[in-house]
Amino acid sequence: xxxVLINFAHPALEKSRVHAQLLKTIKGIPGITFNDLYxxxxxxxxxxxxxxxxxxxxxxxxxxxxxxxxxxxAIVKQWIDLVLxxxxxxxxxxxxxxxxxxxxIISTGGQEGAYHPQGHxxxxxxxxxxxxxxxxxxxxxxxxxxxxxxxxHRMDTLDIKEQAxxxxxxxxxxxxxxxxxxxxxxxxxxxxxxxxxxxTR
Amino acid sequence: MDQHSLLFQSMVxxxxxIVFVPLAKKMGLGAVLGYLIAGIIIGPSVLGFIGSEGxxxxxxxxFGVVMMLFLIGMELEPALLWRLRASILGLGGLQVILSAxxxxxxxxxxxxxxxxxxxxxxILSLSSTAIVLQTLNEKGWMGTAAGQSAFSVLLFQxxxxxxxxxxxxxxxxxxxxxxxATHAPSLRDNLPGWGQTLVVLGAVATxxxxxxxxxxxxxxxxxxxxxxxxxxxxxxxxVIAIAVLMNLVGLSSALGAFLGGVVLANSEYRHELExxxxxxxxxxxxxxxxxxxxxxxxxxxxxxxWVIMGLVVGIMAIKGVxxxxxxxxxxxxxxxNLLFAFALADIGEFAFVLLSFTNxxxxxxxxxxxxxxxxxxxxxxxxxxxxxxxxxVIQPYFTRSEVTAERDADEINEKNxxxxxxxxxxxxxxxxxxxxxxxxxxILDLDSDRVDALHNLGIKxxxxxxxxxxxxxxxxxxxxxxxxxxxxxxxxTREIVVMAQRYFPHLQLLVRSENNEDxxxxxxxxxxxxxxxxxxxxxRLGVDALRMLGGRAYRSQRxxxxxxxxxxxxxxxxxxxxxxxxxYINSMKERIEEMEKLIASDRVKTWLDxxxxxxxxTIRDEIRGEKEx
Numbered sequence: 001x002x003x004v005l006i007n008f009a010h011p012a013l014e015k016s017r018v019h020a021q022l023l024k025t026i027k028g029i030p031g032i033t034f035n036d037l038y039x040x041x042x043x044x045x046x047x048x049x050x051x052x053x054x055x056x057x058x059x060x061x062x063x064x065x066x067x068x069x070x071x072x073x074a075i076v077k078q079w080i081d082l083v084l085x086x087x088x089x090x091x092x093x094x095x096x097x098x099x100x101x102x103x104x105i106i107s108t109g110g111q112e113g114a115y116h117p118q119g120h121x122x123x124x125x126x127x128x129x130x131x132x133x134x135x136x137x138x139x140x141x142x143x144x145x146x147x148x149x150x151x152x153h154r155m156d157t158l159d160i161k162e163q164a165x166x167x168x169x170x171x172x173x174x175x176x177x178x179x180x181x182x183x184x185x186x187x188x189x190x191x192x193x194x195x196x197x198x199x200t201r
Numbered sequence: 202m203d204q205h206s207l208l209f210q211s212m213v214x215x216x217x218x219i220v221f222v223p224l225a226k227k228m229g230l231g232a233v234l235g236y237l238i239a240g241i242i243i244g245p246s247v248l249g250f251i252g253s254e255g256x257x258x259x260x261x262x263x264f265g266v267v268m269m270l271f272l273i274g275m276e277l278e279p280a281l282l283w284r285l286r287a288s289i290l291g292l293g294g295l296q297v298i299l300s301a302x303x304x305x306x307x308x309x310x311x312x313x314x315x316x317x318x319x320x321x322x323x324i325l326s327l328s329s330t331a332i333v334l335q336t337l338n339e340k341g342w343m344g345t346a347a348g349q350s351a352f353s354v355l356l357f358q359x360x361x362x363x364x365x366x367x368x369x370x371x372x373x374x375x376x377x378x379x380x381x382a383t384h385a386p387s388l389r390d391n392l393p394g395w396g397q398t399l400v401v402l403g404a405v406a407t408x409x410x411x412x413x414x415x416x417x418x419x420x421x422x423x424x425x426x427x428x429x430x431x432x433x434x435x436x437x438x439x440v441i442a443i444a445v446l447m448n449l450v451g452l453s454s455a456l457g458a459f460l461g462g463v464v465l466a467n468s469e470y471r472h473e474l475e476x477x478x479x480x481x482x483x484x485x486x487x488x489x490x491x492x493x494x495x496x497x498x499x500x501x502x503x504x505x506x507w508v509i510m511g512l513v514v515g516i517m518a519i520k521g522v523x524x525x526x527x528x529x530x531x532x533x534x535x536x537x538n539l540l541f542a543f544a545l546a547d548i549g550e551f552a553f554v555l556l557s558f559t560n561x562x563x564x565x566x567x568x569x570x571x572x573x574x575x576x577x578x579x580x581x582x583x584x585x586x587x588x589x590x591x592x593x594v595i596q597p598y599f600t601r602s603e604v605t606a607e608r609d610a611d612e613i614n615e616k617n618x619x620x621x622x623x624x625x626x627x628x629x630x631x632x633x634x635x636x637x638x639x640x641x642x643x644i645l646d647l648d649s650d651r652v653d654a655l656h657n658l659g660i661k662x663x664x665x666x667x668x669x670x671x672x673x674x675x676x677x678x679x680x681x682x683x684x685x686x687x688x689x690x691x692x693x694t695r696e697i698v699v700m701a702q703r704y705f706p707h708l709q710l711l712v713r714s715e716n717n718e719d720x721x722x723x724x725x726x727x728x729x730x731x732x733x734x735x736x737x738x739x740x741r742l743g744v745d746a747l748r749m750l751g752g753r754a755y756r757s758q759r760x761x762x763x764x765x766x767x768x769x770x771x772x773x774x775x776x777x778x779x780x781x782x783x784x785y786i787n788s789m790k791e792r793i794e795e796m797e798k799l800i801a802s803d804r805v806k807t808w809l810d811x812x813x814x815x816x817x818x819t820i821r822d823e824i825r826g827e828k829e830x
Contacts, residue, residue, distance in 0.1 A: 042755040066816065073815075109821075
């Protein structure tokens with residue numbers, strides 16, 4: 001069993017269509033820790049000790065958020081700045097996160113094709129996620145492939161529900177370690193593990 | 202009194218009040234002394250505008266005392282009584298019992314009969330609620346330790362009158378029935394001692410039961426008529442009815458009114474009643490003080506000046522010493538203890554009520570009553586003077602000695618950039634916060650007990666009035682950057698603001714305000730940083746309420762910020778409007794209108810568009826539109 005932590009950030013969940021629906025599924029999954037950052041710290045006053053302890057207790061840390069302006073809502077930056085302390089997360093003595101997996105669960109308005117050198121946004125999602133990827137590496141973690149839900153602007157409620165089911169399934173697979181985790185960083189999207197051949201360990 | 206002379210009398214009284222009260226205030230003597238002087242001047246001893254009918258007036262004006270006690274009663278919520286129980290029962294109880302016993306013992310020792318001595322002891326142990334409370338309020342001393350203690354003692358005295366009135370008939374022991382000619386016939390005239398006591402208890406019970414079960418439905422009916430003056434009429438009727446009932450059984454109407462007030466303390470119509478009766482009370486009380494001034498029999502005083510003055514000084518000395526000892530036992534600091542003793546050493550207006558009663562029952566002889574009346578009146582007249590003495594001589598002595606002692610000790614350290622005036626529940630929070638963040642502040646406070654307590658905790662607090670130039674200067678205002686004003690009283694706050702603006706214009710002023718009214722006043726004074734004391738807390742509560750109802754924490758928080766911004770802006774707008782009108786918002790109706798404007802501004806349409814940047818609907822519409830094309 002792998003311990004999965006979801007650090008969730010959405011400043012206006014009451015307006016959200018996608019993430020609100022995703023939460024309905026995710027929150028019900030046993031064995032997954034759901035940490036709602038804006039609910040926990042509405043004034044962005046992060047409790048560093050609590051956040052570090054949570055990270056220490058888990059193997060896979062997933063930042064779930066809308067992909068606002070090719071990035072994350074403000075609290076995610078605040079969280080990274082304050083929680084990943086020198087001497088704890090990085091530096092000579094900072095080995096607390098060694099060997100853990102880190103990644104993002106994001107939703108984008110545009111379609112997958114738009115995130116391409118020839119596309120509307122001229123870069124891949126991975127290009128935009130570079131700060132997260134390098135941050136994870138500096139903190140001795142492995143950056144697993146991001147879980148991306150593309151094209152939410154065109155989705156209707158039924159589509160979103162289906163997406164929620166899929167994400168739930170992926171999280172269960174991660175939790176149960178139904179496959180070897182090591183190839184995770186080599187995938188393009190974490191969504192793909194649904195299509196990997198089932199492994200028995 | 203025919204109509205002509207009634208009008209003439211009213212004119213004389215009102216004119217005297219209007220001339221002498223502002224004069225007395227100007228000279229720093231206080232309103233009470235002003236009324237008393239007015240009374241002496243127009244009384245039979247000086248100008249003689251009013252003569253023997255002064256007593257009728259006094260009888261009429263006693264009604265001011267009745268109303269005051271009604272109002273005091275209404276202030277007495279059971280919770281307050283419970284909070285003050287130790288000082289009321291301990292301090293008040295001991296004061297009344299010890300003073301009464303001491304005075305009675307001395308009276309007995311110089312040859313008065315036992316029952317007369319006891320009656321005198323009880324009568325003279327009381328202090329003047331009217332003068333003392335009025336003076337304490339006027340000078341802003343109600344909040345001090347001495348003010349609170351004095352209030353507790355006065356409260357106990359007000360209550361103690363009930364048993365006293367019940368005991369007096371027993372002292373007469375049925376052998377000297379009141380003379381029908383000198384006093385209105387009452388129900389209990391022909392009853393034995395125990396029967397009279399029973400009637401008294403019955404009347405008290407009537408007031409309590411009527412107050413509990415009758416007033417509320419009546420008020421509801423009156424409220425529904427929406428005729429404003431009917432409320433005033435009902436309030437007056439209520440007090441007068443109590444007075445009539447009390448007179449009927451031969452009891453003090455003041456007492457009954459007090460009781461009625463207590464019964465109504467928790468009624469939802471309390472504030473309505475209060476604001477209705479308040480002006481009548483003020484005017485009648487003024488009249489009462491004038492009548493007291495006029496009733497001083499200078500002829501009697503000039504006949505035996507030494508006896509009378511000796512009695513006044515002697516009685517006040519006995520009471521003062523007892524008060525000082527009690528203050529010491531109850532741990533008042535020296536200056537507070539002196540204020541406490543000075544305030545309560547006088548003899549109160551209840552004495553007049555009790556004296557007329559003892560005279561009617563012949564418990565005291567007519568001669569004795571006349572003399573005692575003069576003694577009581579003189580002692581009441583002296584009280585504002587004594588308080589003035591305290592304010593001008595004794596308090597500055599303590600202020601000065603403490604400040605200079607302090608300043609000598611740490612002249613170098615105490616050049617702080619921040620001065621905090623007022624270290625009560627508000628200022629102490631700010632002060633602690635700054636201190637925790639390494640900001641040293643010079644703290645000024647007017648409550649000497651609090652100053653001492655903080656001293657013991659190692660926090661340097663200067664005792665003194667921050668609205669005084671010399672004190673602010675001593676606190677280093679010339680070099681400081683900022684003055685935080687967190688005093689309890691709006692009046693005092695404004696005085697400090699004006700003072701600081703005039704003499705230390707470089708100081709940044711951060712000012713606490715209690716409510717919107719204060720805020721407007723401070724805005725008018727040009728204060729830029731005003732902190733309404735409960736706004737943040739109530740919004741924080743609102744945020745938690747939204748969260749508990751299932752709202753998102755971050756949204757609730759942002760909503761509170763938006764609301765706060767909006768509210769401040771509306772307030773500024775209202776302040777400008779108010780300046781245009783050049784008038785004071787006073788009436789309930791105007792306050793409600795103001796509230797309506799505030800509420801209307803809560804419903805602006807930008808409210809729901811907050812956070813437009815997150816997950817905008819418009820982009821989705823745009824993209825869907827393209828798809829359909």
